[in-house]
Amino acid sequence: MDSPTAIDDLIKRLRDRVEERRGRGLYPADLEADLDAHFERIAAHRPSPYDYDQLRQRLSELDEAMGFSPAHIVYESGLPGGTALHRSIGKMVSRQTAGILEQMHRYAEAMRDVLREVVVVLEHPNSHVHAELLGQVDGIVERLADFERLPADSIVGLADLRRRLERLEAAEAARRFEPWYPNERFEDEFRGSRSELLARYDDLAARFDGCDPVVDLGCGRGEFLELLGKRGIAATGVELDPELVKAGMARGLEVIHGDAVEWLAGAPSGSLGGIALVQVIEHLTAGDRADVVRLAAEKLRPGGRILIETVNPQSLYVFSHAFYADPTHDKPVHPAYLDFLLKEAGFGQIAIEWRSLPSPDESLEPVDTNAERVNRILFGPQDYAIIATR
Amino acid sequence: MQIHQVLVTASPGDAITNSALELRKLLRQVGPSEVFARYIHPDLADQVRRLDDYDRHRANWTPNDLLLFHASIGEPHVYSFISERPERLVLVYHNISPAAPFLPYDPAFAGLLEAGRQELAALRDRAVLALADSQFNADELIELGYRDVRVARLIIDVDRLRQIEPEPQMVEWLDRIEGPVLLFVGQLLPHKRPDLLLKAFHVLVTYLVPDAHLLMVGTNRLPGYAEALELFRRELNLGAASFRGSLSDPAWAAHFRRADLFVSASEHEGFLVPLIESFAFDVPTIARAHAAIPETMGDAGVLLPPEDDPILMAEAMAEVLGDASLRSTLVARGRKRLEVFDPDVARAALLDHLLSVV
Numbered sequence: 001m002d003s004p005t006a007i008d009d010l011i012k013r014l015r016d017r018v019e020e021r022r023g024r025g026l027y028p029a030d031l032e033a034d035l036d037a038h039f040e041r042i043a044a045h046r047p048s049p050y051d052y053d054q055l056r057q058r059l060s061e062l063d064e065a066m067g068f069s070p071a072h073i074v075y076e077s078g079l080p081g082g083t084a085l086h087r088s089i090g091k092m093v094s095r096q097t098a099g100i101l102e103q104m105h106r107y108a109e110a111m112r113d114v115l116r117e118v119v120v121v122l123e124h125p126n127s128h129v130h131a132e133l134l135g136q137v138d139g140i141v142e143r144l145a146d147f148e149r150l151p152a153d154s155i156v157g158l159a160d161l162r163r164r165l166e167r168l169e170a171a172e173a174a175r176r177f178e179p180w181y182p183n184e185r186f187e188d189e190f191r192g193s194r195s196e197l198l199a200r201y202d203d204l205a206a207r208f209d210g211c212d213p214v215v216d217l218g219c220g221r222g223e224f225l226e227l228l229g230k231r232g233i234a235a236t237g238v239e240l241d242p243e244l245v246k247a248g249m250a251r252g253l254e255v256i257h258g259d260a261v262e263w264l265a266g267a268p269s270g271s272l273g274g275i276a277l278v279q280v281i282e283h284l285t286a287g288d289r290a291d292v293v294r295l296a297a298e299k300l301r302p303g304g305r306i307l308i309e310t311v312n313p314q315s316l317y318v319f320s321h322a323f324y325a326d327p328t329h330d331k332p333v334h335p336a337y338l339d340f341l342l343k344e345a346g347f348g349q350i351a352i353e354w355r356s357l358p359s360p361d362e363s364l365e366p367v368d369t370n371a372e373r374v375n376r377i378l379f380g381p382q383d384y385a386i387i388a389t390r
Numbered sequence: 391m392q393i394h395q396v397l398v399t400a401s402p403g404d405a406i407t408n409s410a411l412e413l414r415k416l417l418r419q420v421g422p423s424e425v426f427a428r429y430i431h432p433d434l435a436d437q438v439r440r441l442d443d444y445d446r447h448r449a450n451w452t453p454n455d456l457l458l459f460h461a462s463i464g465e466p467h468v469y470s471f472i473s474e475r476p477e478r479l480v481l482v483y484h485n486i487s488p489a490a491p492f493l494p495y496d497p498a499f500a501g502l503l504e505a506g507r508q509e510l511a512a513l514r515d516r517a518v519l520a521l522a523d524s525q526f527n528a529d530e531l532i533e534l535g536y537r538d539v540r541v542a543r544l545i546i547d548v549d550r551l552r553q554i555e556p557e558p559q560m561v562e563w564l565d566r567i568e569g570p571v572l573l574f575v576g577q578l579l580p581h582k583r584p585d586l587l588l589k590a591f592h593v594l595v596t597y598l599v600p601d602a603h604l605l606m607v608g609t610n611r612l613p614g615y616a617e618a619l620e621l622f623r624r625e626l627n628l629g630a631a632s633f634r635g636s637l638s639d640p641a642w643a644a645h646f647r648r649a650d651l652f653v654s655a656s657e658h659e660g661f662l663v664p665l666i667e668s669f670a671f672d673v674p675t676i677a678r679a680h681a682a683i684p685e686t687m688g689d690a691g692v693l694l695p696p697e698d699d700p701i702l703m704a705e706a707m708a709e710v711l712g713d714a715s716l717r718s719t720l721v722a723r724g725r726k727r728l729e730v731f732d733p734d735v736a737r738a739a740l741l742d743h744l745l746s747v748v
Contacts, residue, residue: 007689007692007693010692010706010709010716011692011693011694011695011702011706014702014705014706014709015702017705018701018702018705021597026597027593027597027701031593031700031701032589032698032699032700032701035589035592035700036589036698038622038625038626039585039588039589039618039622042618042621042622042625043494043585043615043618078451078476
């Protein structure tokens with residue numbers, strides 16, 4: 001390398017080498033762009049360049065510099081006789097000088113006040129606030145990105161999640177309610193003895209004649225299953241309480257341990273002739289009530305029947321007696337709503353039967369039409385059964 | 391005849407301050423000469439006078455007196471002083487950094503630089519002579535309408551630099567570094583492109599010379615920018631690159647003695663003194679062809695094309711580090727290049743220029 005052009009040759013050789021190495025893949029294709037983007041990202045997030053203390057210091061210097069006065073005018077001169085000359089000129093124009101100084105002072109005061117305000121405005125929405133806001137925005141953007149990552153059928157997925165969540169909540173509530181007394185004792189006390197129940201539901205069991213197989217969802221102690229069995233109808237019960245399941249099985253009944261709605265969801269379509277829910281639907285959540293009717297329409301074969309027996313919310317007597325005696329009751333279900341659900345699910349021949357009238361001893365003497373009206377509201381039938389055909 | 395000099399700021403290690411103090415030695419051979427500044431670093435309090443005390447330190451005014459003003463940032467107080475003094479004015483121009491790269495980091499300082507340029511333009515008719523330390527700087531003044539513009543080489547006392555005794559502890563620390571050492575000397579300012587230097591160094595140690603080190607010597611006067619650079623260095627995992635801050639003369643000399651290569655990615659320099667310092671310490675150099683760099687470097691270093699190209703820069707670094715014959719050629723040319731900047735020649739030329747207007 002003997003001449004200045006040798007440097008040019010060197011640069012050319014280096015360029016060729018870079019190209020050759022790029023060709024071999026030694027240098028990543030985006031290396032320079034990545035490095036540039038990297039530094040730009042850092043530089044863009046640097047802290048605020050403003051030093052407000054320094055700015056305030058400069059402001060106070062401004063205050064000090066504002067003492068405009070003719071006394072600060074320097075008359076000294078390096079030229080012979082210059083100082084005296086400047087002094088006399090100063091005196092001659094003192095009125096004008098004072099006028100200009102006054103105008104300058106007014107202007108400077110206004111300017112200083114504006115600058116003070118500007119410093120305050122600049123300082124207060126400072127970088128830490130920005131950083132906090134940016135942090136919140138980052139959080140929102142991340143959550144948005146999570147939502148965007150949900151699959152296209154996420155609405156269906158969310159509905160399913162909601163239903164599962166409701167069921168989990170209900171199951172959790174039921175799980176938490178674990179009384180120390182046996183449920184069988186509670187049923188004896190509040191729903192009546194076995195013989196009483198057998199007598200009460202005999203007529204309802206007759207509605208399933210010719211509807212094999214029947215499933216009794218939430219079969220409890222199994223009285224209704226017994227009645228169905230006596231009539232020669234093939235029937236299975238589903239019950240959540242393992243103790244009641246055991247008791248039913250001990251009496252030779254076919255009882256499955258499980259959640260009624262889940263069991264129904266898993267049954268083959270059109271496989272059932274009858275579905276009974278006796279004093280059960282008022283224990284379900286709103287979602288499960290709607291689902292159980294829709295599932296029933298799917299699982300019953302054409303001509304199959306559903307029977308739902310529950311407390312009658314149209315009778316105020318119910319609320320002072322049976323309904324709140326059971327701590328596991330959720331909400332009473334209005335017959336008009338069940339009628340609506342069944343129609344919507346495609347059921348026909350829907351009939352409502354009013355049952356369990358309060359004892360006449362407890363109601364008003366039907367002395368006139370007014371007393372009868374009050375009796376209908378206060379002492380209406382305690383239960384109703386709604387029967388529909390698929 | 392007295393010739394005084396005026397600066398805005400006097401601080402240790404600053405190129406303009408050094409040049410003024412060097413010039414004072416020369417001017418005192420002719421007559422009384424002081425350096426005055428508006429802002430003075432405490433370390434220089436016994437060498438530089440306060441501008442407010444100008445009248446106390448000057449001798450009686452004579453028509454032959456000259457005032458040398460080293461133009462830099464804008465300063466209204468200094469500007470009105472310069473404008474109103476009766477002495478004839480000689481403007482000394484070392485270049486004013488471009489304002490734009492400073493805007494994102496220090497808008498106030500960018501404003502001072504811009505004001506400096508405006509003052510420079512306004513002093514055009516006041517100056518009887520303008521001295522520029524490079525043709526690049528002279529061209530700027532001619533562009534502004536200055537009439538008598540001359541290039542006067544900076545007085546850089548190379549022998550004095552070589553005689554600085556390196557600090558022993560620093561020498562010991564530097565000797566423990568294994569592998570080649572690259573040196574950059576200059577303030578950490580955006581137009582000096584330390585970011586591009588880090589990018590090139592990243593390419594160098596990742597793909598070409600894994601055991602290389604980069605020492606970056608110079609003050610950081612833009613904290614936001616310095617923080618960004620430090621973060622960049624850490625995120626690139628460049629443990630072998632370090633910011634050494636500003637150094638005392640003995641520590642500075644130790645760095646030059648250890649360096650295997652001087653590198654600058656700067657894209658604006660009115661002269662670039664560290665090139666001359668590298669020539670003085672037999673250190674080969676690499677820089678980019680911007681502003682006054684080509685005329686300072688001559689053929690004594692590897693002059694890269696002006697574009698941002700960290701890969702080409704890294705390849706050049708690897709080439710110089712790896713090719714012993716190239717290194718010795720560059721060192722020999724550096725020594726030869728020093729002849730152009732011979733301080734005695736520069737002093738004589740400067741005196742000629744000044745006396746021609748007296």
